[in-house]
Amino acid sequence: MVTRNDVARKAGVSVAVVSYVMNNKNNVKPETRQKVLKAMEDLHYMPNPTARSLKTQKTNQLAVLVNYLGNPFEAGILLHLEEEARAWGFSLVFQSYRHDRDEALKQLAVDGIILLGQSLREETLRFFARRNTPIVSITKPTNAESAHPVPYVDIDWLESYGKVVRLLIAHGHDDIVFMTHGDENSALHHRTEAFCLAIAEQGLSEHQLHLLYGGGRYENARQCINEIAETGRFPYTAIQCANDLMAIGVLSALKEHGIGVPGQVSLVGSENILMTSETEPAIASIHFPRAEAAKQALILLNQLLQSGDKAIGSIILEGSWVQRGSIKHLPNDLHE
Amino acid sequence: MVTRNDVARKAGVSVAVVSYVMNNKNNVKPETRQKVLKAMEDLHYMPNPTARSLKTQKTNQLAVLVNYLGNPFEAGILLHLEEEARAWGFSLVFQSYRHDRDEALKQLAVDGIILLGQSLREETLRFFARRNTPIVSITKPTNAESAHPVPYVDIDWLESYGKVVRLLIAHGHDDIVFMTHGDENSALHHRTEAFCLAIAEQGLSEHQLHLLYGGGRYENARQCINEIAETGRFPYTAIQCANDLMAIGVLSALKEHGIGVPGQVSLVGSENILMTSETEPAIASIHFPRAEAAKQALILLNQLLQSGDKAIGSIILEGSWVQRGSIKHLPNDLHE
């Protein structure tokens, strides 16, 4: 491996000078600079990022903790996060995170952490706070009320679900199902709370809201509906899912049992992943602006990185309604 | 930041001993070990991975170069790669790669590189060969015949496509379309070659094979078909796509133009991503075993890591046919 020493020797200068030209520090005489540049070129010199990191105490790496990359929603955000991170000079270390992997997480050498539908344990948050490692989240974490609150970027689910509930009411539904994850630590928990609130705000009673647990995944959601449908008459007429993957599973199961969508059941997803437009019928959903969320997350993170630990506010983006065939279109739609 | 020094002082031993207990080296007296452990605990000591890497010349990080994470196929493999990498003690640095990002790639501190539908330039391969950084690929790279060949794991596309071609012939098609990327550097290029070969092997002439370019993505494939369909009568009756994302785009466009699948056109995808089972009709495809591929890729990589630069062979897995509604089922199916 060719090091800074080799370059210095070859160029006939000291090691410091090599450092200077690499980092554009102290005015180096143009002529000297050229010599150094030439030596670097000849030797195929590449600075050792590890050594640099040790010295500067920065790795230029960010950890991204995802929940389940099999969900195109998360994969899409990761895609955009990587673009944004690159623009800020960071690389991304990606991990599928679970609480029992905290120790591995702590051993990562990263300058910051981005949560993607994840929540860290209080103890872990404390650990990173001590180490001044900033953390931001995409989608509101379940423990937003921690002693070490994590700023997040999410859409206004209450508003979006409010629109959906109004729409469903306008369609004559007065008995609504919300399918969510089931685990209180899931990122979908916040959406569940928002939907419950929306129900209340629209004047429905809590008895008119039913919760179903689809585990956040296609297969679980499918099975959940199958079990209900197999018992005989399908009791629900309107289902809102906390993510699209479950909505797709629900649709699949409903079709399998000959339950018409939107004829017998109105179905709505959340997130608006590509797949929702390709099913039959296509699934109406709430669009989550992924590129924008990724962009804002990196802005937040860099603010934290620069301003020390000053408290930084979260960012609420706007979700938007995407009308599709899984719910009948009303002439004077509430969502024009 | 608490370092090994702090621990040593607190435990009343030398820094070396701390190192010993951390790495289970030299028999440390149990009693001393306990003292050290206690000190580490009290101080919340965490070893600095950067310093360790500098010393050991290993980062325990692998780079994964993906093409387009918006393709669930790649995201799925990434998911499995991360699991396998974790089992081998590696973290994953993920990058969307393009040839103009070589410089950034070279600056990564990684022990190895995994290509996901990517091919590196010859110069870049040489760079990593000089540095003894092993590289493996999932799906055969286009420059497999390089001076620094990259071992890969892929399925036997020739065999899989051979089956499809026989099936299409049995359905009476004698005029077949293969939709591929168009860029010779695309990972889909190898599949294109395989399909051409399959056509020849089954006794069809090259005039009976038409190539369409769908850019590897949903939107491009969709548009490609739209442009053809808009000119009037749709001239093709059988379309094999080099990946599922394009197949889904094709189906979407065909439906939009009222072209029946499988009535008027038989459609087959490649890879078998979840989405293919949710369209209407569902799209027949060739299953690519993602978990197994990820597993084999890490085995390959670790062999390279251990055995120096000894040449290592590639791994060919078996693809499997997935019959679905986009192609009529034959009574005595050729695939069982």
Add this chain to the structure above:
DNA sequence: CTGTTAGCGCATTCAC
């Protein structure tokens, strides 16, 4: 403008 030098935190050789 350039050279000398002192660490960054760790693993390891060599004494004791």
Add this chain to the structure above:
DNA sequence: GTGAATGCGCTAACAG
């Protein structure tokens, strides 16, 4: 069994 000392490759005072 344990400690002292060296160096991984780099940056940044500081001195000249």
